[in-house]
Amino acid sequence: MSNNKVIQWHFSKITKTDRQRMNGHKSCVIWFTGLSGSGKSTLATELEAALFNMGIRSYVLDGDNIRHGLNKNLGFSSEDRKENIRRIGEVSKLFVDAGLITLSAFISPYREDRENVRALFSTNEFVEVYVKCSIEECERRDPKGLYAKARNGYIKEFTGITAPYEEPVKPEIIVETDTQSIEDCIQSIMNFLKNNELI
Ligand SMILES: Nc1ncnc2c1ncn2[C@@H]1O[C@H](COP(=O)(O)OS(=O)(=O)O)[C@@H](OP(=O)(O)O)[C@H]1O
Numbered sequence: 285m286s287n288n289k290v291i292q293w294h295f296s297k298i299t300k301t302d303r304q305r306m307n308g309h310k311s312c313v314i315w316f317t318g319l320s321g322s323g324k325s326t327l328a329t330e331l332e333a334a335l336f337n338m339g340i341r342s343y344v345l346d347g348d349n350i351r352h353g354l355n356k357n358l359g360f361s362s363e364d365r366k367e368n369i370r371r372i373g374e375v376s377k378l379f380v381d382a383g384l385i386t387l388s389a390f391i392s393p394y395r396e397d398r399e400n401v402r403a404l405f406s407t408n409e410f411v412e413v414y415v416k417c418s419i420e421e422c423e424r425r426d427p428k429g430l431y432a433k434a435r436n437g438y439i440k441e442f443t444g445i446t447a448p449y450e451e452p453v454k455p456e457i458i459v460e461t462d463t464q465s466i467e468d469c470i471q472s473i474m475n476f477l478k479n480n481e482l483i
């Protein structure tokens with residue numbers, strides 16, 4: 285028997301709209317996707333700090349951190365990545381319901397998995413940011429030494445080397461971190477949020 289038949293949804297007296305009104309801004313998920321080393325964590329944490337200084341409530345969910353706790357039982361097979369992204373999608377949805385601008389930074393290499401997350405949200409609530417950077421530049425940066433390990437065969441199924449990355453087809457925002465500065469990337473995300481009345 286499916287859970288839907290035996291578990292009922294409990295409604296709160298306070299709605300997402302109530303929380304947004306109290307915060308003075310909308311809530312949404314800004315979903316950063318891109319190769320390892322492309323700049324997802326850097327941009328998410330810079331944006332969080334900028335939003336904080338503007339009095340906007342936000343929170344970063346980051347691949348490395350989530351894999352230390354909630355998703356510590358998952359590896360990097362396509363099935364585990366799918367489950368990783370499914371859980372983060374659900375967590376992001378709770379955070380958006382709580383009224384936060386949620387900054388989710390995951391490689392999320394499979395288009396279908398990202399689209400499944402998008403489908404959890406209404407239009408305007410899911411902002412996909414493609415953090416675009418050539419594999420050559422990511423490998424040159426190699427901030428954690430993982431590309432070297434993947435080339436040496438110490439890490440299997442490494443995105444961009446021995447596992448696929450499917451580029452977004454129609455992301456809301458593309459930032460090109462091998463040509464744009466961090467400040468330019470943040471500015472273009474800020475512009476999108478303002479133009480769409482999210483902040
Ligand atoms: N095989 C393999 N492939 C890719 N990445 C690997 C791998 N093994 C470990 N790491 C480290 O895990 C971070 C990616 O975790 P994510 O949860 O974002 O990955 S995914 O969305 O489920 O694909 C990733 O973090 P970022 O470098 O910040 O992207 C790596 O630090």
Ligand SMILES: Nc1ncnc2c1ncn2[C@@H]1O[C@H](COP(=O)(O)OP(=O)(O)O)[C@@H](O)[C@H]1O
Binds near residue numbers: 319
């Ligand atoms: N425009 C940019 N945006 C983001 N990061 C950049 C940019 N230009 C250079 N970098 C550098 O690239 C590296 C990206 O690392 P990180 O943010 O950990 O990537 P990811 O989270 O995608 O693995 C950092 O050392 C960062 O300083």
